[in-house]
Amino acid sequence: MKFNTKLLHGYSGKKDCYGATQVPIYQNSSFSYDMAEDLEKVFEGKSFGYLYSRISNPTVQDIEIRLASLENGIGAIFCSSGMAAVSMALMNILQSGDHLICGSGLFGGTYSLLQDLEAFGITTSYLQKGTEEEFLSLVTDRTRAVFIETIENPKLKVYDIQLMAKWVHKQGIPLIVDNTLISPYLFCPIEEGADIVVHSTTKHLNGSGTAIGGVVIDSGNFTWDEKCYPWVKYFGKFGKFSYLAKLRKGLFKDIGVCNAPMNAYLTSVGIETLGLRMERECENALALARFLDENDAVYDVNYPGLLNNSFYEVAKKQFGGKFGTMLTFRVGSKEKAFRIINRLKLVFNQANLGDVRTLIIHPESTIYQDCTEEEKRRMGVYEDLIRVSVGIEDFEDIVLDFSQALA
Ligand SMILES: *Cc1c(COP(=O)(O)O)cnc(C)c1O
Numbered sequence: 001m002k003f004n005t006k007l008l009h010g011y012s013g014k015k016d017c018y019g020a021t022q023v024p025i026y027q028n029s030s031f032s033y034d035m036a037e038d039l040e041k042v043f044e045g046k047s048f049g050y051l052y053s054r055i056s057n058p059t060v061q062d063i064e065i066r067l068a069s070l071e072n073g074i075g076a077i078f079c080s081s082g083m084a085a086v087s088m089a090l091m092n093i094l095q096s097g098d099h100l101i102c103g104s105g106l107f108g109g110t111y112s113l114l115q116d117l118e119a120f121g122i123t124t125s126y127l128q129k130g131t132e133e134e135f136l137s138l139v140t141d142r143t144r145a146v147f148i149e150t151i152e153n154p155k156l157k158v159y160d161i162q163l164m165a166k167w168v169h170k171q172g173i174p175l176i177v178d179n180t181l182i183s184p185y186l187f188c189p190i191e192e193g194a195d196i197v198v199h200s201t202t203k204h205l206n207g208s209g210t211a212i213g214g215v216v217i218d219s220g221n222f223t224w225d226e227k228c229y230p231w232v233k234y235f236g237k238f239g240k241f242s243y244l245a246k247l248r249k250g251l252f253k254d255i256g257v258c259n260a261p262m263n264a265y266l267t268s269v270g271i272e273t274l275g276l277r278m279e280r281e282c283e284n285a286l287a288l289a290r291f292l293d294e295n296d297a298v299y300d301v302n303y304p305g306l307l308n309n310s311f312y313e314v315a316k317k318q319f320g321g322k323f324g325t326m327l328t329f330r331v332g333s334k335e336k337a338f339r340i341i342n343r344l345k346l347v348f349n350q351a352n353l354g355d356v357r358t359l360i361i362h363p364e365s366t367i368y369q370d371c372t373e374e375e376k377r378r379m380g381v382y383e384d385l386i387r388v389s390v391g392i393e394d395f396e397d398i399v400l401d402f403s404q405a406l407a
Contacts, residue, residue, distance in 0.1 A: 003185060004275040006069065023062040025265045029053050055253050059261035063268050067205070067215050070184040070271070071197050074220035075244045077252055078213060078264060082180060082200020083109045084257040085214030089176055089198045090147065092216075092247045093229055096121030098144045101135065103159065104128050105152030105379050107178070108367045126378070130159065132167050139171055144228060149178040150187060151315075153353070154328045154363050154387045155380035156302050158311035161318065165193025174222045180204070180354070181326060185278040186319040195222040196243070203354030204325075206270040207277050211263035218243050277356060277392055281325040284358075284398060285390035289327045291399055297406045303327035325390050326353060334383040337362050341386065343405035346397060353389035358398055360388050 001009060016024060031050040033039040042049035050056055060078050068076035079085040086109075090100065094117075102114065104126040114124045125138040127148075135146075146168045148159050161177060168175040174195035179187065183204040189197050199205060201213035220240035224232045231246055238245035252258070282305075289303035304315035305323030315323050331337050341349050341360055350359045351366055361367070368381045376382070390398070 003070075007272050007274055023059055023265060023268050025261050026058045027261050028057070053261070054256055054258045055248065057258075057261050057264070059268075060259060060264040063201075063264040063271075064215070066268065066271065067199070067201070068217050070188075071179070071217045072188050072190045072219070073197065073217035074240060076215050076217040077244060077247055078201075078215050078259050078267075079252070080214070080257045080259045081212045082198070082202055082214035083113065085198045085200070085216050086110050086147075086178065087113055088247055088252055088255075088257060089196055089216045090117070090145065091251055092243065093174070093224075093231075094122050094144055095230075097142055098122050099140050099142045100124045101138050101143060101146045102126055103130070103148040103152050103157070105155035105157050106147075106149060107153065107180075108371070108379075110147075110149075110178070111375075111379070112370075128378070130157070132163075135167050143171065143173055145174050145176055147176045147178070149181065150189060150318075151181040151304070151324055151326070152380075153181055153326060154302075154385060156304060156311070156324075156326065156328060157380075158304050158315045158318065160314050161187075161189050161194055162192040165195075169193070172225060172228065182319060182324055183274060183278055183354070185275050186282075186322050186324070190217075190219040190221075192318075195219050201267050201270075203352070204278065205274065205354075206267050207273060207354065207356055208270060209352055209355050209357075210270070211259075211266040213259050213263050213267050216244075216247065278322070278325070280392045281390050282322040284392070284395050285325045285327055285388075286323060287395050288388065288390055288398060288402065291402065292327070292329050295406055298329045298331050300330040301327065302329065326387065327390070328385055328387045330382060330384045331386060332384050334362070334364070337384050337386050340405050344401055345404075346393065346401040347388070355389060356392045358388065358391035358393060360386060363387050 030052045041047040042051055050058060064076040064078050079088055102124050127134060151158050165175050176196045177189040177194040178198050179189050180200045180203050197217045199215050201215055226232045235242040235246040286305045289301055289306055292298050293301040304311045341362060347358045347360045351361055352359055363381050363385060364383050368376055
């Protein structure tokens with residue numbers, strides 16, 4: 001099936017007994033069995049069944065199967081939020097004393113998580129330039145994973161995933177990619193060599209801002225070496241499913257970061273229009289970037305789809321001629337930035353992205369409020385920087401709103 005067909009028809013394939021085409025919402029905390037023997041078998045893993053919704057649930061499983069299929073993974077675990085997914089993806093394979101290498105322009109919550117992990121003996125080094133030479137200089141004998149975002153925000157730095165995967169695999173470690181900003185419609189990191197993909201499903205996959213959620217998807221391709229990843233002793237029997245089995249039986253269940261069946265359902269409905277929304281949003285984003293680039297009130301319009309952007313070539317190659325839905329620009333001062341945001345009538349001033357509505361935010365005073373000046377500079381956050389996540393409105397209305405606000 002092609003992508004848009006798969007969005008509608010590519011899920012678990014179980015036919016509902018009443019002919020419902022949307023997955024039913026199984027709003028149950030647990031599931032009963034007639035015979036004690038049956039429940040014993042399910043607990044032992046000898047027969048398949050649902051036990052308790054902290055571990056698995058039919059509605060949640062449906063979105064897991066659909067998301068794994070969209071990203072070309074062998075399985076997925078749907079989590080309570082994107083941050084839960086990022087935490088689980090990393091903590092599942094790390095132990096005290098281990099080291100990570102990450103991009104320097106990460107999502108604010110992920111950066112904050114990496115600082116939290118220091119209390120558990122896990123340290124992180126950040127790529128500034130992103131060259132192989134720099135990468136190799138950061139690798140230690142305790143480096144256990146590399147974590148990057150397909151497009152870092154608000155820097156909008158685009159990584160060449162195929163290249164990164166090559167460097168990372170030579171060191172015997174996995175590449176974990178946060179693909180939230182681009183979505184599997186534009187790009188599947190697993191096809192280019194990424195081992196694990198995470199998403200905040202809150203963003204593009206949901207699309208309408210109706211539910212917080214996240215997902216961890218495994219390619220099943222990485223060979224976990226027992227010397228570096230000692231848990232393989234216990235989970236190796238699951239073969240290529242060892243990473244997912246460890247997560248579901250371990251931290252996912254034990255920390256309890258399951259998501260609600262209702263949120264799984266809302267995400268399922270959301271992803272059906274992912275292709276249509278991304279087409280339209282990318283088109284609008286490119287047009288808005290070009291409009292802003294011509295406007296004298298703004299400078300440093302940052303969008304990978306502009307010909308003068310340093311990531312134009314890699315974005316074009318990787319995302320098939322589309323460039324995502326986010327752009328940033330600068331206006332000279334925080335005061336001006338606030339004035340522009342306050343004058344917009346249609347565009348919402350809101351801390352979200354990948355929504356059907358065009359959203360705007362002043363990152364420095366909001367998401368990055370707690371960062372030091374040095375951290376902000378490293379992450380490309382300036383006091384006059386404005387970030388826009390472009391929606392599906394008619395472009396004429398978007399451009400009219402920006403014109404009057406900038407005037
Ligand atoms: C929003 C976001 C997250 C966190 O997701 P939540 O659902 O808000 O917890 C992680 N990574 C990226 C790139 C994001 O944009």
